[in-house]
Amino acid sequence: MNFGVIMYYKKLLRHTTLRKYCTNAAKLTVDKIRNIGILAHIDAGKTTTTERMLFYSGTIRSMGEVHHGNTVTDYMEQERQRGITITSAAVSFQWNGNQINLIDTPGHIDFTMEVEQSLAVLDGAVVVLDASAGVEAQTLTVWRQATGYRVPRLVYLNKMDRPGADTAACLQSIRDRLHATPLLLHQPVRIQDRLIGLIDLITLEEIIWTQGRGRNFTRRKLTEKDDGALWESSVNDHRQLVDTLSSLDDKLADKIIQQESMDNLSNIEIEAAVRRCCVDMTVFPIVCGSSYKNIGVQTLMDAVINYLPSPLECNELYKSFGTDLSARAFKVQHDDQRGVLTFLRLYSGEISKAQKIYNLARDKSEQGGALYVALADEYKQVEMVTPGNIAVVSGLKATMTGDLVTSSQAAANRAKKQLATTLADGNQLDRLTLPSARQRIQGLEEPTREELANILLGIGTTAPEPVFLCSIEPPSAAAQNALETALQQLQREDHSLHVSVDEDTGQMVLAGMGELHLEIIKERIVREYKIDVDLGPLQIAYKEMLQSSARGSSAVDRKIGGQRQVLKVDLSVAPVPGLPADRILKLDKSQDSAANLSHLHPRSLQAIRQGVHSALQHGPKIGCPIIDVQVTLHWFESARGTSESVVTATVAQCLRKLLEQAGCAVLEPVMRLQVSCPESHSARVLADLARRRAALHHVHLRHGHKVIDSLTPLSELLGYSTTLRSLSSGLATFTMEFHSHQQMSPHDEEKAIRDVTGF
Ligand code: GDP
Ligand code: MG
Numbered sequence: 001m002n003f004g005v006i007m008y009y010k011k012l013l014r015h016t017t018l019r020k021y022c023t024n025a026a027k028l029t030v031d032k033i034r035n036i037g038i039l040a041h042i043d044a045g046k047t048t049t050t051e052r053m054l055f056y057s058g059t060i061r062s063m064g065e066v067h068h069g070n071t072v073t074d075y076m077e078q079e080r081q082r083g084i085t086i087t088s089a090a091v092s093f094q095w096n097g098n099q100i101n102l103i104d105t106p107g108h109i110d111f112t113m114e115v116e117q118s119l120a121v122l123d124g125a126v127v128v129l130d131a132s133a134g135v136e137a138q139t140l141t142v143w144r145q146a147t148g149y150r151v152p153r154l155v156y157l158n159k160m161d162r163p164g165a166d167t168a169a170c171l172q173s174i175r176d177r178l179h180a181t182p183l184l185l186h187q188p189v190r191i192q193d194r195l196i197g198l199i200d201l202i203t204l205e206e207i208i209w210t211q212g213r214g215r216n217f218t219r220r221k222l223t224e225k226d227d228g229a230l231w232e233s234s235v236n237d238h239r240q241l242v243d244t245l246s247s248l249d250d251k252l253a254d255k256i257i258q259q260e261s262m263d264n265l266s267n268i269e270i271e272a273a274v275r276r277c278c279v280d281m282t283v284f285p286i287v288c289g290s291s292y293k294n295i296g297v298q299t300l301m302d303a304v305i306n307y308l309p310s311p312l313e314c315n316e317l318y319k320s321f322g323t324d325l326s327a328r329a330f331k332v333q334h335d336d337q338r339g340v341l342t343f344l345r346l347y348s349g350e351i352s353k354a355q356k357i358y359n360l361a362r363d364k365s366e367q368g369g370a371l372y373v374a375l376a377d378e379y380k381q382v383e384m385v386t387p388g389n390i391a392v393v394s395g396l397k398a399t400m401t402g403d404l405v406t407s408s409q410a411a412a413n414r415a416k417k418q419l420a421t422t423l424a425d426g427n428q429l430d431r432l433t434l435p436s437a438r439q440r441i442q443g444l445e446e447p448t449r450e451e452l453a454n455i456l457l458g459i460g461t462t463a464p465e466p467v468f469l470c471s472i473e474p475p476s477a478a479a480q481n482a483l484e485t486a487l488q489q490l491q492r493e494d495h496s497l498h499v500s501v502d503e504d505t506g507q508m509v510l511a512g513m514g515e516l517h518l519e520i521i522k523e524r525i526v527r528e529y530k531i532d533v534d535l536g537p538l539q540i541a542y543k544e545m546l547q548s549s550a551r552g553s554s555a556v557d558r559k560i561g562g563q564r565q566v567l568k569v570d571l572s573v574a575p576v577p578g579l580p581a582d583r584i585l586k587l588d589k590s591q592d593s594a595a596n597l598s599h600l601h602p603r604s605l606q607a608i609r610q611g612v613h614s615a616l617q618h619g620p621k622i623g624c625p626i627i628d629v630q631v632t633l634h635w636f637e638s639a640r641g642t643s644e645s646v647v648t649a650t651v652a653q654c655l656r657k658l659l660e661q662a663g664c665a666v667l668e669p670v671m672r673l674q675v676s677c678p679e680s681h682s683a684r685v686l687a688d689l690a691r692r693r694a695a696l697h698h699v700h701l702r703h704g705h706k707v708i709d710s711l712t713p714l715s716e717l718l719g720y721s722t723t724l725r726s727l728s729s730g731l732a733t734f735t736m737e738f739h740s741h742q743q744m745s746p747h748d749e750e751k752a753i754r755d756v757t758g759f
Contacts, residue, residue: 030388031310032098035345037118039146040128041138041735045158045291049128050091050102052297056215057100059093059375090331090343090374090390095301101390103330119149120402120458121330121345123315124308126300131157131288132164134173134702137674137709137735143178148436152278152309154285156300160188161195161290171286183244183274185303186288186296187237195290198299199230201237202274203267207299214294242270248282249273271306278307279314311347311388317432317456318347320419324411325349325357327391328458329403332492334528335394338370338379340489342396349407351391352384360412361403361459369395400492404457419456420449432456466498466511467669467714467738470518471536473507479531483508486529490521497521503617511541513738515718540715542752543667543741544619544626549574550662553635554654556646565642567650569608570635573658577628585612588634596635607644608633611651620656621664622756627741631655666749667741669714674707675724677732682706684727692716693748711739715752 040046054060092101103118119125125146129139146153157170167187174182189197189206197208197217206227209217224231242262246253252273256262277283287303289296318326331343344351351357353371358364372379372392385391399405406412423429429452433441437455441447447455474483487499487508498511512518515538525533551572556565585608587597612631619626638647673694677685679701686708689696694712701707717736724732744752 028099030312030386033101033311033388034098034304034308035101035103035121035123035311035388035390036304036308037103037122037125037151038128039125039139039142039153041130041133041136044128044130044133044136044139046128049126049156049158049291049297049300052214052291052294053095053100053102053301054091054093055213056298057093057095057301059091090392092373092375092390095305098305100301100304103390118330119145119151121328122146122149122151123311123313124304125151125153126156126304127153127284128156128158129170130159130162131166131170132159132162134166134170135177137672137737140177141737143180145436148434150281150314150434152281152307154278154287154300154303154307155182156296157286157288158291160288160296161293163193167286167288174284174286181244181248181283182286183241183277183283184237184286185241185274186286186299187234188288195293195295198288198296199234199237200299201234201241202270204234204238209295214297217298244283245270245273245277248277251276275307279309315347317419320422321348321406321411321415322418323349324415325351325355325405325407326415327351327405329396329399329401329405332396332399332401334489334493338372338394340394340396340492341372341379342393342399343374344391344393344405346385346387346389346391348387350384350386351393353382355407357393357396357399357405358407358409358412359399359403359405360457361400362398363409364398365409366396366398368393401495402458404459416450416453416457419453423449423452423456466496466513467541467671468514468518469509469511469539469541471502471507472510472522473534473536475532475534482529483525483531483533486525486531490524494521507536510535538718539756540752541669542622542624542756544621544624544664545667545741545743546573546575546626546629546659547663547665550658551634552654552658552661554650554657556650560643560646563641563643564639565646566637566639567642567646568635568637569633569647569651569654571651571654571658572632572634573655573662574630574632575628576630579628579630584616584629584631585609586630586632588632593634596637597633600636603644604636604638604647607647608636608651611648612655614648615652615655615659619664620660621666622753624666624756626659626664627667665743666752668744668748668752670711670739670742671714671717671736672739673710673712673717673734673736675710675732675734676702676705676707677724677728679704679706681728681731682708685724685732688723688727692720712736713742713744713748714738715755 038046038050090101090103092099094100103122127139127143127146129135155174157165157167159165165188167184171182171184174180185201187199187201188195189199189208197206199206199222204222205219206222207217207219222231222234227234239262242252242256242265246256246262252265252269255265255269259265274283274285278285285303285307287296287300289300291297326347326349327344328347329342329344333341333343335341351368351371353368355368356365357368359366370393371382371385372394373382373385374390374392379392406415423432433456437458441452441455472483472487474480487510491497491499496513496517500509500511501507502509510518510521512521518535518538522533522535525531549572551570553568553570555568558565587600588594616626616629618624675685675689685706689708689710689712692712693716694710696708696710698709699706720734724734
């Protein structure tokens with residue numbers, strides 16, 4: 001048999017089980033659905049664990065391995081080569097009569113934006129830790145984000161097969177670094193240092209995996225007579241578990257008081273208490289396993305079903321839509337056969353094939369095409385998708401990652417009105433406001449209820465600031481259009497990619513979250529769009545910030561092309577830290593100004609906004625965008641027939657003058673950097689960090705490794721991986737993520753100006 005025939009049969013086999021899934025899916029009720037994500041530090045074992053889940057649930061017949069490059073979720077070609085997960089894909093599978101919709105979030109540091117978008121649609125998450133490392137830098141990031149979206153979590157201690165795996169140390173790092181209460185549900189069972197199974201600390205059963213690539217396992221009740229010391233330590237752990245739970249859960253505490261004992265609780269009662277506390281996020285259940293060694297994956301899936309919430313138990317915000325459709329796009333993907341595919345998480349209502357939808361974020365209706373559900377590596381066409389589920393829609397052109405959609409503009413207005421009414425109750429506002437939205441609300445002065453409703457629904461959220469720039473060149477002028485189309489498509493998939501055209505040189509400029517991010521974009525353009533592009537040298541995305549306030553006016557009175565253009569504007573600028581991009585322009589509300597500005601035509605306002613935008617693109621110091629600035633319009637006077645382009649140009653010119661007057665300082669991106677290296681090499685690494693202007697925050701020891709946390713300017717970290725490798729004989733690792741833009745010393749500022757402007 002040749003290779004092609006084998007592949008054909010392999011595919012066929014995979015499909016047999018897929019069909020089984022499809023017939024079952026129709027009967028499922030919402031309480032049997034779990035929309036979850038797997039969050040982890042890179043290399044903790046997210047992809048390996050996902051692949052095992054698909055395998056044991058019978059969704060795929062063969063099990064891929066990361067190092068063979070044949071896993072289902074790492075489907076893009078570069079991911080297979082690099083062995084990392086970049087794009088979030090949703091896959092659905094069945095487990096014990098329930099359905100798990102898994103949203104595969106990317107693990108690489110450059111892609112935290114995408115992780116955040118997917119978090120908004122998760123009802124629960126599994127945080128995977130490498131049990132020999134405990135909480136790592138990225139774990140902190142994803143944990144913080146999950147807290148921001150109030151996502152209940154389980155923690156899966158993976159790699160329990162490793163010699164350094166240490167349950168107690170992991171629990172301690174969860175307490176110390178995540179400031180969370182862990183609830184240990186498993187202990188490992190080892191024979192001569194080899195992991196063979198787990199103890200279930202709720203049921204006091206020993207679970208041993210026997211053979212069949214982890215498909216077969218046995219459960220046995222521990223007894224005092226047969227298990228001696230193991231029985232004793234397990235009962236101890238069990239009591240500890242019940243003790244922790246009863247201190248947090250009144251229902252369980254009452255039961256214990258009633259029975260006057262902790263030892264007569266049924267497994268069902270304990271599990272129900274774990275579930276209540278997990279959903280309330282007062283504890284985080286901890287399960288153990290080794291995905292690579294095929295141990296503990298089924299028990300992990302059981303825990304997902306038992307403890308993480310169904311769509312019914314969360315997403316209260318979307319109740320304002322009633323039975324109308326409400327859904328959020330969390331992924332836009334280009335598919336060779338099906339075109340653009342948009343992944344939607346449904347909160348309420350249903351979506352049908354070829355349904356028209358209304359996008360609240362963009363205030364636009366558009367026509368959907370075919371409708372699919374995503375099963376492992378296949379899409380299955382369906383007529384309708386019901387609430388709580390994930391739908392994949394083709395043919396949407398305007399909808400981007402993060403957008404909220406409904407069935408019609410009327411439905412949107414009804415829901416917003418309903419939500420605004422609900423928010424009149426301050427308690428409701430507090431309850432419905434996610435920590436992630438709180439910051440945006442604080443940035444507003446006296447927000448209206450309608451504005452609050454928009455923020456809570458996530459309408460108009462802003463993408464994170466890119467930290468790296470580079471120019472991009474098509475191979476020939478003829479390829480320019482194709483390149484623009486490719487970049488447009490990539491931008492829709494990935495909000496953290498920014499594309500702009502330099503007004504002076506006409507060159508296209510890419511801005512992104514990291515070196516790897518931009519490099520991968522380039523590779524995708526070459527590979528998927530077959531355009532041989534070149535990237536210019538990588539530059540740091542500096543910003544500028546005002547040093548003081550200034551006010552002034554500009555007037556125009558001249559004839560252009562036979563038409564008299566008369567215009568007078570009065571503007572001021574002031575630094576306002578943290579001001580969101582959509583609040584930059586403010587209209588003066590004082591009496592005289594308000595009277596004057598009440599006549600402002602929407603077209604003129606649009607032209608003014610454009611002028612503001614254009615002036616803030618290039619600051620006076622090094623031509624970088626200005627952030628944290630408020631522009632106030634005090635006065636606007638124009639004669640009939642004055643063109644909008646004159647308005648835009650005059651506003652921009654007036655602002656440039658004011659920015660010059662107020663003075664600007666250069667801000668540089670500063671990264672949260674964590675280096676882990678053997679103690680023997682730490683002195684050299686620390687000395688090198690000091691030369692890089694690193695501000696040390698925390699240095700501690702973990703398993704003989706020094707872990708160094710610092711805030712370090714990005715400009716000092718170019719090519720850091722190479723240096724670190726030679727400093728530590730290849731034994732050190734590091735991770736970094738964007739922290740903030742910070743002002744520089746005059747000396748460093750001079751150097752940055754020289755780097756950017758060349759003199
Ligand atoms: P991801 O980056 O979180 O997706 O992690 P991967 O699933 O790609 O795993 C990273 C590496 O760890 C791969 O080489 C895996 O084979 C390995 N790995 C995953 N799970 C385990 C485990 O349970 N034990 C051991 N020893 N290695 C594992
Ligand atoms: Mg992966």
